[in-house]
Amino acid sequence: MAQTGRPLSPHLQVYKWQVQMVTSILHRTAGIILAVGSLIIIWGLVALAAGQDAFATFTACATSVLGTIVMIGWTLAFFYHLSNGIRHLVQDTGKGYAIESFVRSSWLSIIAAIVLTVVVWAYVLMGAHA
Amino acid sequence: MSKDLRNPLARARGLGSAKEGVSHWMLQRLTALALVFLTLWFVITVLSLIHADYATARATVAQPWNTVLLIALILTMYRHAVLGLQVVIEDYVHTRWLEVASLVVIKFIAVLAALTGVLAVLRVALGS
Numbered sequence: 001m002a003q004t005g006r007p008l009s010p011h012l013q014v015y016k017w018q019v020q021m022v023t024s025i026l027h028r029t030a031g032i033i034l035a036v037g038s039l040i041i042i043w044g045l046v047a048l049a050a051g052q053d054a055f056a057t058f059t060a061c062a063t064s065v066l067g068t069i070v071m072i073g074w075t076l077a078f079f080y081h082l083s084n085g086i087r088h089l090v091q092d093t094g095k096g097y098a099i100e101s102f103v104r105s106s107w108l109s110i111i112a113a114i115v116l117t118v119v120v121w122a123y124v125l126m127g128a129h130a
Numbered sequence: 131m132s133k134d135l136r137n138p139l140a141r142a143r144g145l146g147s148a149k150e151g152v153s154h155w156m157l158q159r160l161t162a163l164a165l166v167f168l169t170l171w172f173v174i175t176v177l178s179l180i181h182a183d184y185a186t187a188r189a190t191v192a193q194p195w196n197t198v199l200l201i202a203l204i205l206t207m208y209r210h211a212v213l214g215l216q217v218v219i220e221d222y223v224h225t226r227w228l229e230v231a232s233l234v235v236i237k238f239i240a241v242l243a244a245l246t247g248v249l250a251v252l253r254v255a256l257g258s
Contacts, residue, residue: 028218035211035236042243045200045250048191052184082169085162092159120173124180 023084023106030081037074075120080113154213161210168203188254197255204247208240 015021040062047058061067087109090096096105140146175196179187190196215236223229 028214031211031214032218035215038207038211039243042204042247042250045191045247045254048184048187049250049253055184055187078169078173082166086166089159089162089166120177123177127180 018103019106019110020102023087023109026080026110027084027088030077030084033074033077034081037077040070040074072117072121076113076117079116079120080109083112083116084109154216158210158213161206161213164202164206165210168199168206171199172203191251191254192257194255197251200251201248204244204251208244212237212240 044055044058044062047054062071087096087105090105096102134141136146175190179190182190191200216233219229219232219236223232
């Protein structure tokens with residue numbers, strides 16, 4: 001891109017805060033987190049193929065305190081990218097662009113991501129203490 | 131009279147559409163749709179294995195359908211990730227050499243990660 005020094009659109013600093021800005025930025029952020037996090041899946045599969053000791057090291061890391069925090073963050077990024085991704089797929093058919101429904105579906109994808117993350121981790125953590 | 135509406139200077143410099151935009155867009159959506167199903171299947175499978183021992187986890191991956199779906203997940207996931215990261219890099223990295231270098235690096239990493247994952251799944255599935 002040519003370095004013209006001109007201001008670039010969108011001028012985020014002059015916009016009023018809106019939920020649909022946040023969902024758009026978070027979608028990309030979550031996508032980047034998932035791309036990096038995908039390497040954890042590869043690590044797990046390689047450990048599974050390598051043998052019992054390697055897999056025990058992997059599960060010990062994944063279930064440590066730090067590992068659990070990473071996993072919860074990863075789950076949230078996954079469910080957000082999933083629910084907002086489905087929202088984008090629906091919008092690709094031309095539906096849901098009226099301002100009211102656009103804002104409503106923005107909130108819906110955020111709330112769905114949080115609810116699904118809580119449900120999954122309630123299942124995992126309650127199962128661990130059962 | 132030429133039907134090309136582009137500026138002659140732009141054409142001489144070789145700038146303009148690479149005519150790949152539509153296939154990028156379509157493939158991003160197609161892989162997204164596949165990943166809706168593949169990732170949900172993956173999460174459910176992992177959740178069913180959280181208290182399983184090593185042998186059970188191996189046996190699950192070695193089930194033919196699970197092997198196929200896992201390999202499909204790995205390939206689709208990295209194809210989708212490269213398409214998405216490419217757009218993010220093109221939008222935000224404005225230093226040309228850094229932009230090109232980043233685009234190459236994410237592709238190298240994605241291919242290596244995908245191949246490593248597929249080999250691991252096959253090793254488990256074929257029991258070597």
